[in-house]
Amino acid sequence: MRFHNPTAELFIPDSMDESGALARITHLGIGAHQDDLEFMAFHGVLACYRSNSEWFGGITCTDGALSARSGPYAHFDGQQMRAIRHREQNLASQIGNYGVMIQLDYTSSAVKDPNDVALRNDLIEVLRATKPSVVYTHNLADKHGTHIGVAVAAIQAMRALPPDQRPGIVYGCEVWRDLDWMPDDEKVLQDVSFHENLAAALNGVFDSQIAGGKRYDNGVLGRRRANATFFESHAIDSADSIAYAMDLTPLVHDEKIDITRYVDELIGRFRDDVITKLNQRLGH
Numbered sequence: 001m002r003f004h005n006p007t008a009e010l011f012i013p014d015s016m017d018e019s020g021a022l023a024r025i026t027h028l029g030i031g032a033h034q035d036d037l038e039f040m041a042f043h044g045v046l047a048c049y050r051s052n053s054e055w056f057g058g059i060t061c062t063d064g065a066l067s068a069r070s071g072p073y074a075h076f077d078g079q080q081m082r083a084i085r086h087r088e089q090n091l092a093s094q095i096g097n098y099g100v101m102i103q104l105d106y107t108s109s110a111v112k113d114p115n116d117v118a119l120r121n122d123l124i125e126v127l128r129a130t131k132p133s134v135v136y137t138h139n140l141a142d143k144h145g146t147h148i149g150v151a152v153a154a155i156q157a158m159r160a161l162p163p164d165q166r167p168g169i170v171y172g173c174e175v176w177r178d179l180d181w182m183p184d185d186e187k188v189l190q191d192v193s194f195h196e197n198l199a200a201a202l203n204g205v206f207d208s209q210i211a212g213g214k215r216y217d218n219g220v221l222g223r224r225r226a227n228a229t230f231f232e233s234h235a236i237d238s239a240d241s242i243a244y245a246m247d248l249t250p251l252v253h254d255e256k257i258d259i260t261r262y263v264d265e266l267i268g269r270f271r272d273d274v275i276t277k278l279n280q281r282l283g284h
Contacts, residue, residue: 001125003104004118007063009086011101013094019129021100025057028132028167030123032111032150034064034089034103035209038096038202039220040173041136043190043243045096049198055099057130060089061119061150063105070213084208092205096198102126111149119150123157132167139172139179139246140263147176151248155259158252166253172246178223179244181270184231188245192224196241 001010001018012021027048029041037058038045048056064085065078076084086103093101110116137154138147151172158166171188179187192199203217204210210217224241231242246266251257278284 001129003122003125005105007105008122009090009103009105011090011093011103013090013098013101016099022057022126022129023131024055025099025130025132026054027134027136028057028059028127028130030059030061030135030137030150030154032061032108032138032144032146033067034060034085035092035203035206035216036060036138036147036175037089037136038092038199038205039216040138040175040243041171042192042199042202043171043245044134044136045098045202046192046195046198047134048099049097049195056096057100057102057132058089058093058098059102059104059123059126061104061106061111061153062108062146063103064089066108067208068214069208071211073208073211076208081208085206088206088208092202095201095205100130108146108149111146111153113149119153120156120160123154124160127157127161127167128165131165134169134171135167136171136173136245137248138175139177140248140259141179141246141267142175142177144176152259155248155251159255163253168249170248170252172248174223174244178227179246180227180230182244182246182266183269183273186247186266186269187231188247189231189239190243190245191239191241192243193228193240196221199241 027044029037031037045056048054063082065082067081104122138151227242228237228239
């Protein structure tokens, strides 16, 4: 494949030919940074792990050069950081048995630029080659601007496909803002209780962040366990580990739905639920 950035990389962990590796992908994760896929799309990794018919493919959109660094990585410049982050992401794809791992090598500023369509166009090409049934990307209420940039580009890319070639399911997942605030009947519950050792191994690959001062490995597993415990107050836990997702499928299959309004209405339903419960107690 030819991508916009000449430094983009396509890595196939089992060394299958490129066209075959892309064509076998059934679940595709589209994340902003190295490690986002492992944190937000573990449900897809699990669905495909050691499967004979399902394959997870990963896309990381940014180059990693601006990653936070301290401790043993404090002296790394941007290019050195980019190189280590790329190696870590490819190692994760080997551990998780991914079908393909693509790193598009954009800067964060390019991803956030509403006038730059290069990322969208690269994603269109990958989606055409893979034709996944399920796509995982960032949720549209994430507080990280680069994550929002990737999510919007992903939706725009899927909308650009012919209707019969669009993924059947599209999830917006948790990273830099959880989805506990969403009404329970609108949360997508992803049971990720199995293979905790695999989750720990994937999260632990990203030493440049963990040793560099960000314990994402602990935070991600803790969030999933908290979701499982606090989802239902009047029933025993149905799972040990749950990831929440926002259903983005309607946005992909109906271009007439305004993306901002879609999220605004979700937030409005959260507000209504909070105010209703307060008013009931206050007798209003």
